[in-house]
Amino acid sequence: xxxxxxxxxxxxxxxxxxxxxxxxxxxxxxxxxxxxxxxxxxxxxxxxxxxxxxxxxxxxxxxxxxxxxxxxxxxxxxxxxxxxxxxxxxxxxxxxxxxxxxxxxxxxxxxxxxxxxxxxxxxxxxxxxxxxxxxxxxxxxxxxxxxxxxxxxxxxxxxxxxxxxxxxxxxxxxxxxxxxxxxxxxxxxxxxxxxxxxxxxxxxxxxxxxxxxxxxxxxxxxxxxxxxxxxxxxxxxxxxxxxxxxxxxxxxxxxxxxxxxxxxxxxxxxxxxxxxxxxxxxxxxxxxxxxxxxxxxxxxxxxxxxxxxxxxxxxxxxxxxxxxxxxxxxxxxxxxxxxxxxxxxxxxxxxxxxxxxxxxxxxxxxxxxxxxxxxxxxxxxxxxxxxxxxxxxxxxxxxxxxxxxxxxxxxxxxxxxxxxxxxxxxxxxxxxxxxxxxxxxxxxxxxxxxxxxxxxxxxxxxxxxxxxxxxxxxxxxxxxxxxxxxxxxxxxxxxxxxxxxxxxxxxxxxxxxxxxxxxxxxxxxxxxxxxxxxxxxxx
Numbered sequence: 001x002x003x004x005x006x007x008x009x010x011x012x013x014x015x016x017x018x019x020x021x022x023x024x025x026x027x028x029x030x031x032x033x034x035x036x037x038x039x040x041x042x043x044x045x046x047x048x049x050x051x052x053x054x055x056x057x058x059x060x061x062x063x064x065x066x067x068x069x070x071x072x073x074x075x076x077x078x079x080x081x082x083x084x085x086x087x088x089x090x091x092x093x094x095x096x097x098x099x100x101x102x103x104x105x106x107x108x109x110x111x112x113x114x115x116x117x118x119x120x121x122x123x124x125x126x127x128x129x130x131x132x133x134x135x136x137x138x139x140x141x142x143x144x145x146x147x148x149x150x151x152x153x154x155x156x157x158x159x160x161x162x163x164x165x166x167x168x169x170x171x172x173x174x175x176x177x178x179x180x181x182x183x184x185x186x187x188x189x190x191x192x193x194x195x196x197x198x199x200x201x202x203x204x205x206x207x208x209x210x211x212x213x214x215x216x217x218x219x220x221x222x223x224x225x226x227x228x229x230x231x232x233x234x235x236x237x238x239x240x241x242x243x244x245x246x247x248x249x250x251x252x253x254x255x256x257x258x259x260x261x262x263x264x265x266x267x268x269x270x271x272x273x274x275x276x277x278x279x280x281x282x283x284x285x286x287x288x289x290x291x292x293x294x295x296x297x298x299x300x301x302x303x304x305x306x307x308x309x310x311x312x313x314x315x316x317x318x319x320x321x322x323x324x325x326x327x328x329x330x331x332x333x334x335x336x337x338x339x340x341x342x343x344x345x346x347x348x349x350x351x352x353x354x355x356x357x358x359x360x361x362x363x364x365x366x367x368x369x370x371x372x373x374x375x376x377x378x379x380x381x382x383x384x385x386x387x388x389x390x391x392x393x394x395x396x397x398x399x400x401x402x403x404x405x406x407x408x409x410x411x412x413x414x415x416x417x418x419x420x421x422x423x424x425x426x427x428x429x430x431x432x433x434x435x436x437x438x439x440x441x442x443x444x445x446x447x448x449x450x451x452x453x454x455x456x457x458x459x460x461x462x463x464x465x466x467x468x469x470x471x472x473x474x475x476x477x478x479x480x481x482x483x484x485x486x487x488x489x490x491x492x493x494x495x496x497x498x499x500x501x502x503x504x505x506x507x508x509x510x511x512x513x514x515x516x517x518x519x520x521x522x523x524x525x526x527x528x529x530x531x532x533x534x535x536x537x538x539x
Contacts, residue, residue, distance in 0.1 A: 018046065051081040055118030064103060064126055064156055070094055074122070082113060082120065094124070102159040103127055105182060105192065127157045130191035136198045140174060144233040145196060147260045148172065157182070157194060169198065172256070174228050176201040203228035209241070210501065211535030215428070215437045219243040219538065233257065241538055248272035248539070262311050264318070269305040276300060276438045278337030288521045290513075292439060296337030300421045301329045304345070317354035317369075324349070328421045338420055344383040345422070349374040357396060361503040361536075362453060362465050362496065363406075364398040386422065388414035388443070396453075404453040414443035416478065426475045429531040433471055433492030433509025436529060440475045444482055447473025465496040467507070488513050490526075502536040 028050055036043045057074040059067055073093045077086055091108055098106035105127030113120045132153055134142050146152075148168035150161045162180050169178045177199040184190045209221040225237020235254040242248055250270040258265055276298050282291035304326030310318045324347060331340040350373045357366030370392040376385035394408040412424045426432050426447060427439030451469040458464070471490040476482050492509025511526035 051083065052113075052115050053118055054078055054080060054082045054113075054120055056120075058119065058121045059124065060121060061109070061124040061126065064101065065097070070097075070124070073097075074120075087111070087120075091122070098126065102161075103156060104159050105157055109190075125190070125192075127192060129153050129155055129157050129194050130185070131193045133193060133195045134198065135195060137200055139203075139231040140198075140200055140228060140233070141231045143260065144172070144174070144231070145169060145198065147257060149196075151194075157192065165196075169196075172233060174201065174203060174233060175199060200228075209535065211241075211533070211538060213533035213535075214531050216245045217243050219246065219535075221538075229253075242273075245275040246273060246538070264308075264310045264312070264320075266308045267305070268307075271301075271303045273299060273301045275333065276441075277436065278335075279436065279439050288515070288524050289526075290524055291527050292436070294436075296335035297333050298338050298420075299331055299333050302326050302345075302421065313352075313354065316356055317352065319352045320350075322349040322351070323347070328419070330420050341420060343419060345376070345419075346383045347374050347376045347386075362404075362455070362463075362498060363396040364404050366396055368392075368394045384417060384419050386415055386417040386419065388412065388418050388422065390424070402455045402457070404455075406451040406453060408449045408451070410445060410447040410473070412443075412445035413479070416443070418443045424475060426473060429492070429494065429505065429507045429509065429533070430537070432473060432488075432490055432511070433469060433507070434490040434511030434526050434529050435509075442475040442477045444476040444479055445473070446475075446482070446487075447471065449473075460497065462504075463498040465498070467494040467496055467505075468492075469494075471511075499534075502534065504532075504534040506532045 031049075032047050054077050057071060057078065059070050059074070062070050073090045074087075077083070077090060080086075091111075095106060095108070098104075103126055107125055107127075109123040109125045111120060111122050129151065130153065132146070132149075134145055137145070148171075149165040150168070151157060151165065155161075166178055166180060169175060175198045177197075179197050181195045181197065183193050183195065185193055204226050205224070207221075207223040209223070211219045211221070213219075219242055221239065221241030223237060223239040225235055225239070227235050227237075229236040233256060235252070235256075237254075238249070238251045240247070240249040248270060249272075250268060252266060252268040254267075255265045257263070277294050278296040278298065279292040280295045282293045284290065304324060306322055306324035308320050308322035310320030312318050324345065326345040327342075328345060329342045330338065332338060352371050354367060354369040357363035357368050370390070373387075373389045375387040376383065390410075390412045392408070392410050394406060396404055396406045398404045414423070420441075423441045423443055424445040425438045425441050426445060427435035428437040431437075432439070432447065449469055449471045451467060454466045456464045456466060469492050471492070472487055474486045474488050476486070488511055490509055490511040492507055494505055494507030497504040508528060508530050510528050512523045515521055515524050
């Protein structure tokens, strides 16, 4: 109005602009202008009706924040006319708070103002899920997807939980694609509907495999299974593998999750055979040299089954309890390294495993830890009672991108009743360089190693790795025989190739031990042992 009064003449446009500016301020519910001519002068009267004063504010529908936190955004509006612009700014401030907390579906359902009391009520919908729908599945039961979702009907939908749910769905390995969409239903009272669309992959599979190594020659394998048996997210399968010195056939039913719980189960029935060479010290021709000779061969045949229950440790590992019933037959097939034996095994085994390594078979970061304790708590007629414990720990740490160190520790303890087929073994390129597989067997084992792994800057058809490892350890039959002076040493070097069919490794190693006359001839050297393997190791 002052802008108009300062002028000698006023146009219609000036009046309209003044009225528009006042109305745009938001403080007025209605604005009008009147032009009156009196005694040669012109007067312009602008009349405005202010909005009623906002005396109090109520916020409803808030669950994710303290109500006071949300109400604080409306506090500057109290005691002033109910300005729609300021109200809108306060609402945007509230919604921004929700957005920053991942509640992107939060919105204001209504704002009601009581003109008689000056009280305003804001109803906020934080994005509460009214219904969940699944589309696109034909075989998989709905609860297999429901149990992977970290939200349910009646929960507030968060963006982080949507992403977590999708990751969980993909981790089941049952779906090629999965997506989440949100829609609303209802005209007056809008309801939030979350739709999970999933496309299943073919879970009826036949896998063929092959392993070749210098110990057991060619070992083909076949695996036939349905990884989504009857649509319940469980596996039913049969696999068989083996060669001239070993074979196994296993039928198993595996439930990754039992109903809605995080418990897992695995029921197995199997028959397995494994030929084991027996070695002994060769006659000495020199004090600074020693050798091991193959003196016999035996065969271990086991038939039986096992049932295990476990739980995941936040997808980093698991804890399991396993009961097994087996019949073992151990007999000689070359010379007589043992006395032929036949007995039953009835035991419970507690085990835990933590695996944070980033990849297999050549990890660059992470920890791999196994611990197991097994005891024959329930004995049957003809069974062998024993107790044994095994601890294995390995860590990988990479420096400057290509240089990885992998220290490892293995400790195994068993009582005097541990039978031949359950004893620990030391030897082979993955266990102890310079020793053949099963070079020594016993009920107590202590071994450690430090491996340097280097990823070469060039590829020999596949990613190529250089391995250098130092081993130290030994194995004993009885606890009273354990002596640190008996520890053997070994060094080895190898090349590894990360091929599509599994790791291919070629290595050479040599074992040694420290002599008593360490000042004159400190080392007694064993034979140079060459080894190779192509494919993943068998159970």
